Amino acid sequence: MRERRQAEPYKIKMVEPIRMTTRSEREAEIEKAGYNTFLLDSDKVYIDLLTDSGTSAMSDNQWAGLMLGDEAYAGSKNWHNLWRAVEEVYGFKYMCPTHQGRGAEHLISQILIKPGDYVPGNMYFTTTREHQERAGGTFMDVVIDEAHDPQCEHPFKGNVDLDKLEALIKRVGPDRIPYVSVAVTVNMAGGQPVSMENLRAVRELCNHYRRSDGRPIRVMFDATRCAENAYFIKEREPGYRDRPIREILREMMSYADGCTMSGKKDCLVNIGGFAATNEREVYEKLTQLVVVFEGMPTYGGLAGRDMEAMARGIYEMVDDDYMAFRIGQVRYLGQQLIDAGVPIVRPVGGHAVFLDARAFLDHVPQSEYPAQALAAALYVDSGVRGMERGNVSAGRDKEGKERFPKLELVRLTIPRRVYTASHMDVVADSVISLYEQRKSIGGLKMVYEPPQLRFFTARFEPVKREGFWAFAEG
Amino acid sequence: MPSLAGTAQTGEEEAGWWPEAEPFKIKVVEPIRRTTRAERERLIQEAGYNVFALRSESVFIDLLTDSGTAAMSDSQWAGLMVGDEAYAGSRSFYRLKEAVADVLGFPLVIPTHQGRAAENVLFTTVVRQGDVVPNNMHFDTTRAHLEYRGAVALDLVAPAAYDPVSDLPFKGDIDLGRLEQALADAAAGRIRVPLVLITTTCNSGGGQPVSMANLRAASELCRRHGVPFFLDAARFAENAYFIKLREPGYRERSVREIVREMFSYADGCTMSGKKDCLVNIGGFIALRDPELYRRATVWAVLFEGFPTYGGLAGRDMEAMARGLEEVVDEDYLAYRIGQVAYLGRRLRELGVPIIEPVGGHAVYLDALRLLPGLSREELPGWALSVELYVEGGVRAVEIGTVLAGRDPATGQNRYPALEMVRLAIPRRVYTRQHLDVVAETCRRVHERRGTVRGFTFEHEPPVLRHFTATFRRLG
Numbered sequence A: 001m002r003e004r005r006q007a008e009p010y011k012i013k014m015v016e017p018i019r020m021t022t023r024s025e026r027e028a029e030i031e032k033a034g035y036n037t038f039l040l041d042s043d044k045v046y047i048d049l050l051t052d053s054g055t056s057a058m059s060d061n062q063w064a065g066l067m068l069g070d071e072a073y074a075g076s077k078n079w080h081n082l083w084r085a086v087e088e089v090y091g092f093k094y095m096c097p098t099h100q101g102r103g104a105e106h107l108i109s110q111i112l113i114k115p116g117d118y119v120p121g122n123m124y125f126t127t128t129r130e131h132q133e134r135a136g137g138t139f140m141d142v143v144i145d146e147a148h149d150p151q152c153e154h155p156f157k158g159n160v161d162l163d164k165l166e167a168l169i170k171r172v173g174p175d176r177i178p179y180v181s182v183a184v185t186v187n188m189a190g191g192q193p194v195s196m197e198n199l200r201a202v203r204e205l206c207n208h209y210r211r212s213d214g215r216p217i218r219v220m221f222d223a224t225r226c227a228e229n230a231y232f233i234k235e236r237e238p239g240y241r242d243r244p245i246r247e248i249l250r251e252m253m254s255y256a257d258g259c260t261m262s263g264k265k266d267c268l269v270n271i272g273g274f275a276a277t278n279e280r281e282v283y284e285k286l287t288q289l290v291v292v293f294e295g296m297p298t299y300g301g302l303a304g305r306d307m308e309a310m311a312r313g314i315y316e317m318v319d320d321d322y323m324a325f326r327i328g329q330v331r332y333l334g335q336q337l338i339d340a341g342v343p344i345v346r347p348v349g350g351h352a353v354f355l356d357a358r359a360f361l362d363h364v365p366q367s368e369y370p371a372q373a374l375a376a377a378l379y380v381d382s383g384v385r386g387m388e389r390g391n392v393s394a395g396r397d398k399e400g401k402e403r404f405p406k407l408e409l410v411r412l413t414i415p416r417r418v419y420t421a422s423h424m425d426v427v428a429d430s431v432i433s434l435y436e437q438r439k440s441i442g443g444l445k446m447v448y449e450p451p452q453l454r455f456f457t458a459r460f461e462p463v464k465r466e467g468f469w470a471f472a473e474g
Numbered sequence B: 001m002p003s004l005a006g007t008a009q010t011g012e013e014e015a016g017w018w019p020e021a022e023p024f025k026i027k028v029v030e031p032i033r034r035t036t037r038a039e040r041e042r043l044i045q046e047a048g049y050n051v052f053a054l055r056s057e058s059v060f061i062d063l064l065t066d067s068g069t070a071a072m073s074d075s076q077w078a079g080l081m082v083g084d085e086a087y088a089g090s091r092s093f094y095r096l097k098e099a100v101a102d103v104l105g106f107p108l109v110i111p112t113h114q115g116r117a118a119e120n121v122l123f124t125t126v127v128r129q130g131d132v133v134p135n136n137m138h139f140d141t142t143r144a145h146l147e148y149r150g151a152v153a154l155d156l157v158a159p160a161a162y163d164p165v166s167d168l169p170f171k172g173d174i175d176l177g178r179l180e181q182a183l184a185d186a187a188a189g190r191i192r193v194p195l196v197l198i199t200t201t202c203n204s205g206g207g208q209p210v211s212m213a214n215l216r217a218a219s220e221l222c223r224r225h226g227v228p229f230f231l232d233a234a235r236f237a238e239n240a241y242f243i244k245l246r247e248p249g250y251r252e253r254s255v256r257e258i259v260r261e262m263f264s265y266a267d268g269c270t271m272s273g274k275k276d277c278l279v280n281i282g283g284f285i286a287l288r289d290p291e292l293y294r295r296a297t298v299w300a301v302l303f304e305g306f307p308t309y310g311g312l313a314g315r316d317m318e319a320m321a322r323g324l325e326e327v328v329d330e331d332y333l334a335y336r337i338g339q340v341a342y343l344g345r346r347l348r349e350l351g352v353p354i355i356e357p358v359g360g361h362a363v364y365l366d367a368l369r370l371l372p373g374l375s376r377e378e379l380p381g382w383a384l385s386v387e388l389y390v391e392g393g394v395r396a397v398e399i400g401t402v403l404a405g406r407d408p409a410t411g412q413n414r415y416p417a418l419e420m421v422r423l424a425i426p427r428r429v430y431t432r433q434h435l436d437v438v439a440e441t442c443r444r445v446h447e448r449r450g451t452v453r454g455f456t457f458e459h460e461p462p463v464l465r466h467f468t469a470t471f472r473r474l475g
Helices: A023-032 A060-067 A077-090 A101-112 A126-134 A162-172 A196-208 A226-236 A245-254 A280-293 A304-317 A320-339 A370-382 A421-436 B004-014 B037-046 B074-081 B091-103 B115-126 B140-148 B176-187 B212-225 B236-246 B255-264 B290-303 B314-327 B330-349 B380-392 B432-447
Strands: A094-098 A118-121 A138-141 A180-183 A219-222 A258-262 A273-277 A352-356 A387-389 A409-413 A444-448 A459-462 B108-112 B132-135 B152-155 B196-199 B229-232 B268-272 B283-287 B362-366 B397-399 B420-424 B455-459 B470-473
Touching (some): A077 A094, A077 A304, A094 A280, A101 A126, A101 A219, A101 A273, A101 A280, A118 A162, A126 A180, A126 B290, A162 A196, A180 A196, A196 A219, A226 A320, A280 B115, A280 B140, A304 A320, A320 A352, A370 A409, A370 A421, B091 B108, B091 B255, B091 B314, B108 B115, B108 B290, B115 B229, B115 B283, B115 B290, B132 B176, B212 B255, B236 B255, B236 B330, B283 B290, B330 B432, B380 B397, B380 B432, B380 B455
Parallel strands (some): A219 A258, B196 B229, B229 B268
Antiparallel strands (some): A258 A273, A387 A409, B108 B283, B268 B283, B455 B470
C-alpha cells in the first residue's frame, strides 16, 4: 500500500528568492570556482545542499527572539535563557557559549588534551580532528567496521566498537585518554546514529577504567545533531517508541560528562554554539580561555540576540512532529534515489543523503577525486550544490600521503525547514539523470592545495578537458 | 605640540563640537527599569558587590562597554533580513568586501566573529614564539593573544599617555624613537619583529587618538625596515574625526578622505566591528597581500569558519557592511564625539575629577582624586563602581587594582599608576538626559565621598578575578 504523504508541521512566513541559471553559465561558473563547489557564489546556486550548518529557516518565535537581544556585555538576559535551555533540555550543569561549534571544540581540545594523548572517537570529523591534533593529541578511530561500508544496513552505524575502545585503553592506559569523543550522529559516516545501548556501554567501560586520580575516563559528546540521533533511537531501538524525543535526549546526555555543540545544526540557528560540562573545574578553565578566543563567558562571541534565538531553537528541536518531518524529508530524497538504483550510503542518515561516488563513477580512480567530480557535474546539470566528502576532505597523513578513505561520498545536505518536497524532486531527477549517463563524467586533478583543511579552498582541473561535461542537458 | 587648552579645543567648538541634537530619530526602543536605592543596595549585595554579576535588567544606564552595544540603524536591521546564510559564496560577504574596499581601501577581507578572533587568526599566521610586537598600547586581548603564543607585547606609546592631567591632542601617538630602536634591533638580528601595530584610538590609554603625522612616520619606518605595519582599527572613525578637528591641514578634508589616508599607510588591519562598524557582533582582517591572505584563510577556517562567513551569520556581515558606510558620516561623528565630550564637560563643571583629555568612546573618572579618603588597599576604583550603581543604577567598570591582578611572582596586588572607573558610552543608545543622570550620579557620590567605605575581597578567583570575585564592604 502506498505510504501516506506527510506535510510540513509549519507554514511559510518569509521567503528568499532563488534564481535558476543556464547550463552554459554554470559551466563557466564551475570552471571559475576551480571545480570546487565551496568556491561558487551563492547567487549562482539554485538549490544549496552544501551544508545543513547555519542554513536553517528560523521560526517566527526565533526571529522575535532576535528583537529581544540584550546586548549587555555582562549579565545579559539571553545568556540566562540559554543557560536554562541547556540545563533543561540537555541536563548539563555548566554552559559556555561560543561563536559556533568549532570554537567550542577548540576550547575543549586546548583544555583537556595534553601532548601525547590519544582521543578515541567514532570516526573523524575534519575540524574536530584538526583541533585535537593541534592540542597534541592523536585521533583514534573506534567506530564499528560497518560504518565504513556504504551498503551495510546496520541501524546504528555510528556505534562505538567497544572492543576497539577497550583495546586502546589497555594499550595506552586511561591516563593518556583525556576523553572519549562520541559524535551523535556521525557526520562522516553519513549522518548515522548511535544507539542508547551503545552510549550506555561506552559510559560503563569508561567508568570501569579509572584514571590514576581515581576518576573515570571522560566521555564527551559532539552533540551537534543529537536530537536527530534521539529520533533514530525512538524509531529503531526497542523500548523507546513511546518516549518523547526530549526524554530520550536527556537520557543520552546523562551518559556524557559534557559536550560541544554547533547550534547551527539541531538548534536551528544561523550562528552559535556552546560547550557544556558537569565538571566545575572544566567550566572554570572554559571561562578563562573563552575570553581569549571567543568573548566574555556571558556572551562567548555571540550577539545577545543570537543566544536568544539558540535558546528558543533548543526547545523547538525536541518537538516530535518537527523531527519526524525532518528525518522524513531526508529519507524522501534518499528513497527516490534508492528506487532508481543510484548507489547511496544505506541506511539514509539524519541530515543528508550521501552519494557513493566510488560506485557511482566506478571508472574514475580515487586519485582523480570521483566525489569532487560528481559534485561539480551535479552543479553543472541542475545548479544543485553538494559537497565532496572523500579523498579531498580526508587530507594527508603525517607522512604527507593522501589518505584514500574507504568512503568517497558526495553529501547532499538538507537545510532544516528551508526546501520543500518539490525541491527534493528536482534534486532527485538531476542525480538520477546523471547516473544514467555516468560514463560521460571524468576525473579531476588538483592544481592548488592549501596545507590544512584543503577541501575548503583547493582548486581542480579536468584530467581530460575534452568532453568533461559530455552528459546531456537535463 | 599644541595643548588642547589652546587652539585645538576652541577649534572643536567651532567645528560643531556639540551639535544641538542627535542626527537620527528613535525607531525602536528597549525599556529600562528604574530601581529604588533600597533595591539596588540589596541587588549589589547579592551580586557580591561586583557590577559584573548584576543582571542587566537591574541596571538603569549600562556604561560597562561601548563594544557590541550600539543601536543599529533601520538600514542595518533591514540588512539583517536580507542576510544570505549560504556557507560558501554568500552575497553578504561580497557586500562586506565592497564596503571594506570602499571605506578602508583594502582589497582583501577575512570576516571573523569579533575583533579578538581577527587577532588570533592574524597572529597565528605571522607571530612565532619569542617574537616582539610593538604597539602604541596593546589592548588586554591583544596582549593575551601574543603572550599565549610566547611573544612579547611591547608598549611604545609616547610618555604623555601616562599623565592623567596632560591634555595633549594626540596622546595615542607611538614613540617614534623607541619604535626605530626596536626596528633597528630587529634589523641587527637581536629580536624578531613580525609586524608593528598601532591601535586607533588607543583604548588602554583612554580612547586617545593617534595623529596622521605619527601614522605616516611609523609607516615610513616600518617600510624602511621591511616590517609589515598594521592598524588595530576598532575605533578608526573616531580617530579620523579627532584628526579632522585637531591636526593642522585636515579641517577641510572629509572624514572619508582622512580614513583612506590613515589606512593607506598600513599593510592591513584587524577590526572589531562591535565598535566603529556599529554592530552587535562581527570583526574582520583586511589586507593587501594575496599571499598573506591565502595563509591567513587556512587559520580562519580552523578557528572561525569558511573564509566567506568567518564565524558570522550572513546577516551580520550585511549589517557590518552597512555600519561601515554609516560610521564615516560626519554628522554622526560630530554627535558621537560631542556626546562623550559633553559628559566630560558636565563632570568637569560639577567638580568631578576625570582623566584629561576626554577620549573618543569613554570618560574615565579618577578614583584616587574622587575618593581621596580611601587608601589603595581599600580599592577606591572598585568602591566607586559600586557606589555609582547604588546611587543611580549606573554600571561602569573599574580599571584599577582589581583589574590589574596580582604579581605572579610575589602574590602581591599590582597597584597601577591610575585608579580609574570607565564610563563607556554605547553608540546611539543614550540621550543627553541619560548622560545628565550619569553626571548627577557621579556628583552625588563625589559629594558624599567622606562617607564612602572601601572594599576587600571575600572570594578571589586566581585568574581574571574582576569578572567573578565577590567583595565585603569595610567597616
